[in-house]
Amino acid sequence: MKKTRRLLSLVLTLALCLGMAVTAQAASISYEVEGGKIYFNANTGTITGCDLSASRVDIPSEIYGVPVTAIGKGAFRSGLTRAKLEQVTIPNTVTSIGDQAFYDCEFLTSVVIPDSVTSVGKQAFTSCDALTSVVIGRGVTTIPREMFSYCESLTDLTIPGTVKFIDDMAFCNSGLTSVTLPDGVTQLGDMVFHGCEDLVSAYLPDSITEIGAGTFNYCYKLTDVHLPGFLTAIPTRTLSNCGSLEEVSIPRGVTTIHGGAFESSRNLKTVTIPASVTEIGLGAFQFCYALEDVWYGGTLQQWMKLKVGSYNQYLTGANVHFSEPVANLTDVMSNDYYADAVVWAMNHGITAGTSATTFSPSATVTRAQAVTFLWRAAGSPQPTSTVSPFKDVSDPGQYYYLPVLWAAQQGITSGVSADSFGPDLPLAYNQIFTFLCRAAGDSLVGSDWSSAAVNWARNAGLTDGLAFQAGRSCPRSDVIYCLWKQMAN
Numbered sequence: 001m002k003k004t005r006r007l008l009s010l011v012l013t014l015a016l017c018l019g020m021a022v023t024a025q026a027a028s029i030s031y032e033v034e035g036g037k038i039y040f041n042a043n044t045g046t047i048t049g050c051d052l053s054a055s056r057v058d059i060p061s062e063i064y065g066v067p068v069t070a071i072g073k074g075a076f077r078s079g080l081t082r083a084k085l086e087q088v089t090i091p092n093t094v095t096s097i098g099d100q101a102f103y104d105c106e107f108l109t110s111v112v113i114p115d116s117v118t119s120v121g122k123q124a125f126t127s128c129d130a131l132t133s134v135v136i137g138r139g140v141t142t143i144p145r146e147m148f149s150y151c152e153s154l155t156d157l158t159i160p161g162t163v164k165f166i167d168d169m170a171f172c173n174s175g176l177t178s179v180t181l182p183d184g185v186t187q188l189g190d191m192v193f194h195g196c197e198d199l200v201s202a203y204l205p206d207s208i209t210e211i212g213a214g215t216f217n218y219c220y221k222l223t224d225v226h227l228p229g230f231l232t233a234i235p236t237r238t239l240s241n242c243g244s245l246e247e248v249s250i251p252r253g254v255t256t257i258h259g260g261a262f263e264s265s266r267n268l269k270t271v272t273i274p275a276s277v278t279e280i281g282l283g284a285f286q287f288c289y290a291l292e293d294v295w296y297g298g299t300l301q302q303w304m305k306l307k308v309g310s311y312n313q314y315l316t317g318a319n320v321h322f323s324e325p326v327a328n329l330t331d332v333m334s335n336d337y338y339a340d341a342v343v344w345a346m347n348h349g350i351t352a353g354t355s356a357t358t359f360s361p362s363a364t365v366t367r368a369q370a371v372t373f374l375w376r377a378a379g380s381p382q383p384t385s386t387v388s389p390f391k392d393v394s395d396p397g398q399y400y401y402l403p404v405l406w407a408a409q410q411g412i413t414s415g416v417s418a419d420s421f422g423p424d425l426p427l428a429y430n431q432i433f434t435f436l437c438r439a440a441g442d443s444l445v446g447s448d449w450s451s452a453a454v455n456w457a458r459n460a461g462l463t464d465g466l467a468f469q470a471g472r473s474c475p476r477s478d479v480i481y482c483l484w485k486q487m488a489n
Contacts, residue, residue, distance in 0.1 A: 029064060033057045035084060038075075045069035050076045055084045055107075061091040073098035073121065076105055083107070086130075092116040095139075097124050106130060113137045120144055122167075129153060132175075138162045143170045145189070151175065159185075166192050168212065173197075183207050183454070183470065190214055197221065204228045206467045213237050220244060227251050229467015236260045236281070243267060246290075250274055251467055252297070257284045259309060266290060271315070272335075275302055275323070282309035294320045297335045329359050336361070337465040338477040341484035350376045351480065361477035368400035368423035370432055370479055371413065374439060375403035377487045383409050390421040398423075412438045430470040432479055433457040436486050462486060 028048075030037040036051025040063045047059060047068060057076075059068060068091060076085055077100050085105045090097075092114040099121030102108060106129040113120070115137040122145040125131060133156040134148065140160065145167040148154055151174045161182040168189035171179075176196050180203040190212035193199060201224040202216065208228035214237035216222055222242045227234075227249070233256045239245060240263040249272040250257065259281030262268060268288045275298030285291060291314045296303055300322045308316060323333035332342050342359055345351050350373050354360040375381070383405035388394055393404045404421055407413045412435050416422040433453035437444060440460075444452035450470045457463050462485045466478055474482075 031060070031063050040066075040068070041072075042066045046072045047075050048072045050083075050085070052079060052081050052083045056087045057085060058089045059091055059094070061093045067093050069093055070096045071098060071101045074100045074103065076102045078104035078106065090114055090117070095119065097121060099123060100126070102128060104128070110134070113140065115139045120147060122146055123149070126150055132156060134158065136160055136163070141165070143167060145169060146172070148174055165189075168192070169194060171196065177201075179203070181205055181208070183451075186210075188212055188215060191217065194218060200224065202226070206230055206469055211235060211238065215239075217241055229253070232256070234258060234261045237263070240264055246270065248272070249465070250277065252276060253467075255279070257281060259283050260286070263287055269293065270295070271318075273297065275299075277306065279307040280309060280312060280315070283311035284309065285315040286311045288314045291315060291318045294318045295335050296320055296322055297333065298323060327353075328357060329353060330357050331361060332359050336477075338481040338484075341481040341488075342477070344484050344488050345373070345377075345480045348377070350483065351476075359476065362475045364473050365427045365476055365479045366423060367413075367416075367421065367425050367427050367431065368398075368404065370427045370435065370474075371407045372400045372403040373479060373483055374412070374435055375406055377483050378439070381406055385409065389419070390415055391419045393421050393423060407435070410439070426473045427479065428471050429468045429474045429478070430454060432474050432482055433462065436460075436462065436482060440486065457482070460486065 029040045029042055031040055033054050034056040036054035038047055038057060039049040041048050045067055062068060071094060076083060083105050084107060086107045086109060090113060093116060095116055096119040097117060100123045102125045103123055104127045108128045109130050110133040112135045116139055117137050118139040120140060125148050126146050127150040129152055131151045132153045135158040138160040141162055141164050143163055143166045146169045149169050149172045154174045155177055159182055161184040163185055165187050166189060169191045171193050172191050173195040175198055177198050178201045183205045185205060185208055188208060188211040191214040193216050194214050195218045197220050199219045200221050203226045206229040209230050213235045216239050217237040218241045220243045223244050229251045231251050231254055234254055236258045238261045239248060240260055242265045244267060245265050246267050247270040252274045253276050254274060255276055255278050257277060257280045261284045263283055264287040266287060267290050269290050270293045272295040303320060323335040326332045326334050326339045327343055327346060332339055338361060383402055388405055389408055393401060395401060400423055430450040430453045433456060437453060437456045444456060446452035454470050462482045
């Protein structure tokens with residue numbers, strides 16, 4: 001009886017082992033591609049590996065009936081023998097790409113990450129030397145650490161508006177020549193564009209509130225950079241060793257410029273520093289030999305109270321231009337970006353001050369006020385009809401009655417609904433951009449009117465010097481500034 005039990009136990013154990021072996025074997029599947037095979041775990045839906053000889057890989061959406069949902073860690077990574085991969089197609093069933101998935105695929109030339117992908121691991125495409133074009137899908141919200149670092153040929157980059165965070169060294173030492181990050185990005189890690197030696201221009205949107213250290217360190221060819229308008233600090237090495245940079249404007253609201261921030265940017269000639277800055281760290285402008293002019297947003301008395309660390313002799317030895325009140329207004333200073341616009345507007349009767357000595361640059365502007373400013377700037381033309389199309393613009397005695405009628409007849413505004421203008425609603429940036437676009441006889445291009453309005457305004461040069469987000473209220477200073485930029489000449 002005991003022998004029978006032992007024999008039965010042995011048979012069951014052997015069957016279990018064989019079953020496990022069959023299951024494991026069934027889980028690992030090879031799939032033929034051009035030049036070799038890819039390997040697939042049917043239990044997890046993951047591409048786990050690829051022959052280094054494979055040159056063109058069109059990953060199917062399913063393999064033998066099992067959906068492909070992931071590209072695993074190091075699946076296509078080069079080894080001691082170099083991977084031959086030149087082209088890969090990722091299906092829209094894939095939701096994740098693992099760490100180092102395409103690391104060192106030196107012949108890979110382009111990649112499109114589909115919208116289905118929501119997670120990408122660190123160093124996913126590091127050292128893909130031939131990679132020139134990348135499209136990142138709208139499912140991605142974080143660009144991970146070193147995702148495209150050392151991609152020396154990368155010049156064509158599309159980042160969706162869904163991305164919120166770009167992690168450390170994401171594009172360091174890449175071949176980018178120009179970069180415009182989308183509105184919606186809120187934070188950059190350390191050294192994101194460090195060592196991008198061919199980078200000439202960079203636009204960081206005002207949605208970004210924090211950047212890490214060394215963002216543009218060693219970007220030798222960088223000449224044009226827009227820093228986010230709502231930063232409160234300029235970290236160390238932000239624009240150090242940028243040998244072609246000649247001019248930089250510190251955003252309003254920054255209180256601290258950390259040590260070494262602009263160190264060894266040896267051709268930097270002009271710096272604009274707002275009155276909000278209270279501290280400049282050790283060697284922030286060390287070795288900035290060419291620095292000639294500092295445009296300071298405050299007075300001499302404020303400058304004298306500024307805490308400036310050692311090794312900033314090229315800053316303190318430059319010609320510092322202090323601000324003074326403009327047009328007898330106590331709240332508009334000569335170094336304010338909107339100072340000339342305010343003088344123009346007051347001289348041309350577009351708007352007066354809010355009192356004899358104040359302009360109230362940060363005050364909210366209503367839609368009625370904005371259209372009235374625009375109407376006056378256009379010469380106060382008479383509308384062809386005095387019948388209002390809006391039920392909330394019905395009193396001819398209102399100051400905005402004729403301006404709104406004129407704007408509606410000119411196609412500058414169609415109201416907030418079919419029969420309402422919303423005269424008392426606060427004006428947003430995208431709305432003033434839209435008004436000015438239509439007043440210029442241009443049309444917004446694209447399905448998203450807000451993005452189209454912002455793009456038009458940027459191309460028209462209206463946003464130069466502004467810190468804004470499209471849907472936020474546009475204050476008096478910026479409404480007048482945009483009018484001046486568009487209509488003064």
